[in-house]
Amino acid sequence: MKVLIGAGAAVLALLMVAALATVALLVSEEDAEATNPGKGGGLRNVPAEFRPWLLKADKACPEPELTPALLAAQLHQESKFSTQRSTVSDAGAQGPAQFMPATWATWGRDADGNGVASPWDVGDAVTAQGRMMCSLLRQAKSSGYGGDPRALALAGYNAGWGAVQRFRGVPPIWFARRPGQAEGETYHYVKVILASLPRFQGASTLEVSGTGSGPDALRRAAAWMGTPYSWGGGTPSGPSTGFCDGTNGYLNGQCSASSTAGFDCSSLVQNAYWPDLHLPRVAAAQYGATSDRPVARTDLQPGDLLFWSHGSSGAIYHVAIYAGDGNVVHAPRTGRNVELKSLTTAMPQRDYYGATRP
Structure with a gap:
């Protein structure tokens, strides 16, 4: 089993886990069960x-x-x-x-x-x-x-x-x-x-062919299509409630993440590759952990990770999993669900930063 969590990424992961644990204390077991979206399309x-x-x-x-x-x-x-x-x-x-x-x-x-x-x-x-x-x-x-x-x-x-x-x-x-x-x-x-x-x-409507870590991760991610987006939500075990940080996680002026069990973009990716590959929790760290294996846009294969940024590797704000045929599976934003989307419209094309192969 590969482990790609470096010291810096581990700190980020621990901070995220601590934040999620704090939120979990505020959400009753009954509420968590009621909002569990299950999986599959x-x-x-x-x-x-x-x-x-x-x-x-x-x-x-x-x-x-x-x-x-x-x-x-x-x-x-x-x-x-x-x-x-x-x-x-x-x-x-x-x-x-x-x-x-x-x-x-x-x-x-x-x-x-x-x-x-x-x-x-x-x-x-x-x-x-x-x-x-x-x-x-x-x-x-x-x-x-x-x-x-x-x-x-x-x-x-x-x-x-x-x-x-x-x-x-x-x-x-x-x-x-x-x-x-x-x-x-x-x-x-x-x-x-x-x-x-x-x-x-039932099972996802996305048909995934092939074997190996990439197609296997894509199958796991596709099984969660229809699951709500939740900022800070999602773990290697499945959907969870998230939290709001003053900027993210809000819908119509209300903190949606704290009452929505789901995934954000990077937790979906982490869940898809777990436990065979222990990717870090956040998108920028996932890029850092896999950037030594870059993939050209013309050579993408199912399971490759795609990243969007505001200009640098430190400003990466979104990650998706390549699904083949020019599409990606990703958790887009608050108010939306895990979905299959065209690579060209998933996020602003000008922000596309690159792809890696875990």
Whole structure:
């Protein structure tokens, strides 16, 4: 096993670990579990009749937080994918996505083309669910409320956006949607769905060929596509909450990193190569540890590291993993997710500094 952490890089790594440990003390185990995004960009444990509609609903929504797995986890919590006409809640919600009649009148469409817009039809229900969640995600991100926008959107789906506005976030555990209803339904609804994401997230849609440390690292990185960016977040073990430093980690004026479990650009790279190769924690140190093996842009291979800088090796601010065909896998910035992106548009082309082969 290679070890590339020099004395200076080790100090940086220790400082980062100490900062992350401090943040971890401020985040409860319950919250960490609820915001754990799991991994993967595909689907698993989903009935075949739901799969194409989940993928279609995801594709129709430009919000990166909406994924097929999120919709699947929500459907399982709502109805366990039931298509029975008897799937009606005590409150009168209908079908696999549990739409109230008044809400269905707003979001329901004849998506499957059978001439009827029905909350019991899988295609109609799932696409309506996707449209509603997409709208709620936009509201969540523009609201200025702290926390995971997925949690806010799910709370809005369950209790109505008015409840989210009332508490400026997910309603607390004592909240009941209606008189006589058990307290905590919305609180646990959000928690259970986010915690169950790994059950429904399948393998990445990026196909990686070849063997060796580079392709293996690329596979590991690609498996995290869809995971949120979190400044200072991420470890060799997986996603974690990050922190804000006065400049980085903020979204809409709020510290997003401290409540978002994910990766930043360099922790994604570190995780991808661990444990076969112990790369340092931050991008500039990763460049320093691998700069003796530079790679020309015309000779890039899957797994190579690409760096962007404001002018020098000491000013490197971003690192990505080459994915082949002119693309990279990277964690771009706060508010975005780990993604596959063209090398030419991942970061400003003028800032491209060079590539190395770990």
